[in-house]
Amino acid sequence: MSVLETNMSKLRSNLADVLNQAAAGDIVVVKRRGKPDTALIDGELLEDFIAANNPRIIKKVVSARAEIKAGDTVTLDDIFQETIG
Numbered sequence: 001m002s003v004l005e006t007n008m009s010k011l012r013s014n015l016a017d018v019l020n021q022a023a024a025g026d027i028v029v030v031k032r033r034g035k036p037d038t039a040l041i042d043g044e045l046l047e048d049f050i051a052a053n054n055p056r057i058i059k060k061v062v063s064a065r066a067e068i069k070a071g072d073t074v075t076l077d078d079i080f081q082e083t084i085g
Contacts, residue, residue, distance in 0.1 A: 003027045003044075
């Protein structure tokens with residue numbers, strides 16, 4: 001994934017190519033009057049972004065990090081021993 005830049009004029013002239021770049025996983029920043037204005041990203045990346053900014057998910061991540069810091073973890077081997085043995 002790379003971050004590419006374009007301006008409104010180039011976007012209008014090359015819309016299909018720019019959309020293909022975004023669909024391929026690149027982030028395309030569209031500048032207006034020389035300043036970043038809008039970004040085009042792949043739909044899956046958008047879903048990841050929305051999920052990462054979801055307050056419920058953020059709360060779970062914070063809680064999980066606190067558990068790790070407190071040492072309240074189990075190893076993968078422990079999980080396998082519980083399910084197999």
